[in-house]
Amino acid sequence: MTTASSKIGGLTRRQEATVAIGAFTAIGDIPRLREDLTQGLEAGLTISEIKEILIQMYAYAGFPRSLNGLGTFMALLEERRANGISDLTGADPTATIAALSALDGAESQLGSHLRIALNTGLTEADLRSLVTVLRTRVGQAPGDRADAALDKVLATAKG
Incomplete structure (x- = not known):
C-alpha cells in the first residue's frame, strides 16, 4: 500500500491505487484490497471507476475473486456513507x-x-x-x- 503523499515513478496516486486494487483482487487479499480501495477513493477514483476495475478482474481472476472484491467495496462504501463521507460516483454500467x-x-x-x-x-x-x-x-x-x-x-x- 502507498501513503497519500507517495508517488512511485511516473504513476499518479490514482494509478498506484488501480495497480494495487487489481493485484489484491486477483490474489484474494481482502484486507489489503480494502486499504487500497480506501486509498483509491481518497486519490480521486470514482465509485464507477473502481467498480470497473473489480468487474474486469472477472475475466482474469475469476468470478469469485471479482465478486469478493465488489462485496468488499460495497461494504466499504456503506461504512464511509455511515461516517458521512460522500464519494464521487462517476458513470454507471x-x-x-x-x-x-x-x-x-x-x-x-x-x-x-x-x-x-x-x-x-x-x-x-x-x-x-x-x-x-x-x-x-x-x-x-x-x-x-x-x-x-x-x-x-x-x-x-x-x-
Whole structure:
C-alpha cells in the first residue's frame, strides 16, 4: 500500500491505487484490497471507476475473486456513507448493458453484466427502466433481449 503523499515513478496516486486494487483482487487479499480501495477513493477514483476495475478482474481472476472484491467495496462504501463521507460516483454500467442488448448474440455477456449491475447497486426497478428505454428509444429487439436476459438472471438468483 502507498501513503497519500507517495508517488512511485511516473504513476499518479490514482494509478498506484488501480495497480494495487487489481493485484489484491486477483490474489484474494481482502484486507489489503480494502486499504487500497480506501486509498483509491481518497486519490480521486470514482465509485464507477473502481467498480470497473473489480468487474474486469472477472475475466482474469475469476468470478469469485471479482465478486469478493465488489462485496468488499460495497461494504466499504456503506461504512464511509455511515461516517458521512460522500464519494464521487462517476458513470454507471448502463451503457455496457445497452450496448450488449443492442448486439444479437451477446446474451451471455449481457447476463453477466446484468448480474454485476445488481451486485453493484442497481436495482431490478432500475434495470426494468433500462429495458423500457431500450424498447422506446432504440428498438423492440434490444429491449426484448435485455428483458429476457434480466428475467433469466433474476430467476437464477431466486432459484
